[in-house]
Amino acid sequence: MLDEKPCASILKINNYAKFRQYINRGIILGGVNEKGACITFDDGPSIYSFSMLNILRRHNVKATFFMLGEKIISNIDVVREVLNDGHDIAVHGMHHIPVTNLDDNIFMKSIDIFEGLCEEHNIQYKKAFRPPFGEIDEQKLKLLMQRGYKVILWSFDSLDWQRNSMQMITEISSLDDFNHTYLFHDGAITPGSRLETMKALEHLILTCENNDCDFVKSKW
Numbered sequence: 001m002l003d004e005k006p007c008a009s010i011l012k013i014n015n016y017a018k019f020r021q022y023i024n025r026g027i028i029l030g031g032v033n034e035k036g037a038c039i040t041f042d043d044g045p046s047i048y049s050f051s052m053l054n055i056l057r058r059h060n061v062k063a064t065f066f067m068l069g070e071k072i073i074s075n076i077d078v079v080r081e082v083l084n085d086g087h088d089i090a091v092h093g094m095h096h097i098p099v100t101n102l103d104d105n106i107f108m109k110s111i112d113i114f115e116g117l118c119e120e121h122n123i124q125y126k127k128a129f130r131p132p133f134g135e136i137d138e139q140k141l142k143l144l145m146q147r148g149y150k151v152i153l154w155s156f157d158s159l160d161w162q163r164n165s166m167q168m169i170t171e172i173s174s175l176d177d178f179n180h181t182y183l184f185h186d187g188a189i190t191p192g193s194r195l196e197t198m199k200a201l202e203h204l205i206l207t208c209e210n211n212d213c214d215f216v217k218s219k220w
């Protein structure tokens with residue numbers, strides 16, 4: 001399913017005081033409090049994932065890929081390579097739709113389908129859910145927590161669906177702390193150029209290496 005904006009930059013979840021009680025229990029914001037640069041990709045798998053994997057492999061960096069269930073079967077070779085390279089696979093949903101628009105039962109059914117798909121194809125995945133657009137409601141958060149999931153957000157949004165690499169690189173270079181959870185996209189449905197994503201990714205990794213900032217696969 002095509003959407004205008006794959007992942008909004010605003011963590012709408014922060015707008016709601018009621019979510020504060022879940023932070024670091026059910027919701028991980030991914031800030032600089034914990035050590036390590038954590039690189040995450042949303043909206044894949046796609047043919048572009050291979051390019052990201054090549055960069056990560058060259059620098060021996062492990063990352064987490066939040067995948068869309070509807071893309072898994074047609075890109076099963078990508079999925080295998082992600083796992084073979086030692087990265088983690090986590091859940092971005094079956095389809096790229098705001099889960100706040102879904103009935104609770106339908107949402108949990110979509111999680112069942114994602115899990116079934118992974119079991120059927122012997123795909124190991126982490127019980128970590130990144131909501132499309134960073135939006136979730138309290139009831140769905142509770143349901144996910146009951147199933148052993150954490151909701152994973154991010155602290156640095158590359159905005160690679162609307163920015164070029166120079167804009168991303170300028171912001172990366174201005175950081176005074178690199179221990180973020182970084183959001184990039186490896187999806188084919190995602191607006192923007194994945195070539196720009198690759199350039200920014202390479203720059204981020206080199207900058208972290210030069211600043212002795214280690215990489216972590218996850219902060220959850």
Ligand SMILES: [Zn+2]
Nearest residue numbers: 006007042043
């Ligand atoms: Zn997304």
